Amino acid sequence: MASGDADAAAAFVRRYQSRVYGLAVSVVGDSGLAEEVAQEAFVRAWRHAATYDPRRGRVPTWLLTITRNLSVDAIRIHHRHRIDPEPMLAGLAADPPVDPFGSHDLRAGLLKLPPEQCRPIVLSVFYGLTTKEIADQEGVPLGTVKTRIRRGLAKLRDALGVGSDER
Amino acid sequence: MNGDTADLGCDATRELMAELAAGVGPAEDRAAALRHIAGCADCHRELESISFVADELLSLAPEQEPPSGFEDRVLARLGPRAPRRLLWRRTRVAVALVAAIAVGAVTVWQVTSDDRRLAASYRRTLQTLNGRYMTARTIAAPDGSMAGRVVAYQGTPSWIFITLAYGAGAGPYEVRITTRDGREERLGVLDVQNGSGSWGTTIDMPVAGIAEVRLSGTGLPYLSAGFGARRPA
Structure with a gap:
């Protein structure tokens, strides 16, 4: 690797490694598997940088989305279909010492949600469970799960001040 | 859920928004x-906002620090393939550029006198401003139309308008x-009335x-x- 590219790659990895690894280990729950996921996330992001569309979000958001998708693939490959979202919820509730991306409003909004809305949102967004899988796991009718997720996300959207035309 | 081309409708589509945002669910449902x-602006906006929330x-x-040596292991995986492709790409671009210049130089000199006068004027303006260059980009609206323009000036100080x-x-x-x-910086507030407004500020980063x-x-x-392709490209 040319020295300039190597410097840029090193800076890229150093800047985001704790966020990428933190998300991976939170989802897959295993340090070795999380490192595999995190490594692959950086490799894919670096090699497919041209596909990044700034209109779709910030670089860390894009990188974390790649990490989430890889983490979901990993837990499916390892047949971890029954997920306990509580450790993740506890991690999400903790305010970080610094908040460089202004996540306070979203975190506060998430914590205000009733558990029956918060749990399926976490299971869907972080663990990639379908609404059918969530309904089966939580023992709740499919329609109820869909309604809870939709209402919960609408509240979070309000917390972020994102526009809505919800009818 | 039907698998044919019948329209799903807004209500049924919105039932699937969370799964669409997370990229999960049966492929045929997502396709429908x-x-x-694709043909409903309201649902398109709804999906954009729900996806934004899910991504955020x-x-x-x-955050959690990875095991020791993580950075080295990632860089080792990135290493072998990037430079050859990059070098080859740069070489091809350079060869094409030289060829284009050689073939077109005489013709360009003859037919671009207006352009050269414009370039001279641009250089004089930059000299007066003690600046290096100025660039402009169009601002895109959600529907893809042009909503405005942003002008960025590299100088002392640099600014955008x-x-x-x-x-x-x-x-x-x-x-x-x-x-x-990947850093994000809040620059300030632009007030609009009836969809129109203008605003500028100095910036402490290179354009x-x-x-x-x-x-x-x-x-x-x-x-x-x-503002164009990100580094690394």
Whole structure:
């Protein structure tokens, strides 16, 4: 690797490694598997940088989305279909010492949600469970799960001040 | 859920928004929903906002330092393939550029006198401003139309100036810059009345380091201007 590219790659990895690894280990729950996921996330992001569309979000958001998708693939490959979202919820509730991306409003909004809305949102967004899988796991009718997720996300959207035309 | 081309409708599509945002769920359901969304502006906006929330949630995951040596292991995986492709790409670009210059130089000199006068004027302007260069980008609205322009000037100091003329909204826009190395910086507030407004500020970063200028405000359409490919490309 040319020295300039190597410097840029090193800076890229150093800047985001704790966020990428933190998300991976939170989802897959295993340090070795999380490192595999995190490594692959950086490799894919670096090699497919041209596909990044700034209109779709910030670089860390894009990188974390790649990490989430890889983490979901990993837990499916390892047949971890029954997920306990509580450790993740506890991690999400903790305010970080610094908040460089202004996540306070979203975190506060998430914590205000009733558990029956918060749990399926976490299971869907972080663990990639379908609404059918969530309904089966939580023992709740499919329609109820869909309604809870939709209402919960609408509240979070309000917390972020994102526009809505919800009818 | 049907697998044919019948329209799913707004209500059924919105039932699937969370799964669409997370990229999960049966492929045929997602395909049917996306077919509807392609022709429904309201559902398109709904999916954009739900996807934004879902993506932002990921940033709440607690940070954790990876095991020792992680950075080296990632860099080792990135190493062998990048330079050859990059070198070859740069070589091809350079060869094409030289060939184009050689073939077109005489013709260009003859037919571009107006351009050269314009370039001379541009250079004099930059000299007067003690600046290095100036560039402009269009600002895209959610529907893909042009909502305005942003002019960025590299000099001492560097600055940007934004003009908007889109829709009929009123209120403050938060103006933010995303840099090519992923940092985000809030620059200030642009007030719009009847969809129009203009605003500028000095910036303490090189114009070449800007990846995107973004404007967002409650009840106002999200607007953005891309400044070209990110580093690394």
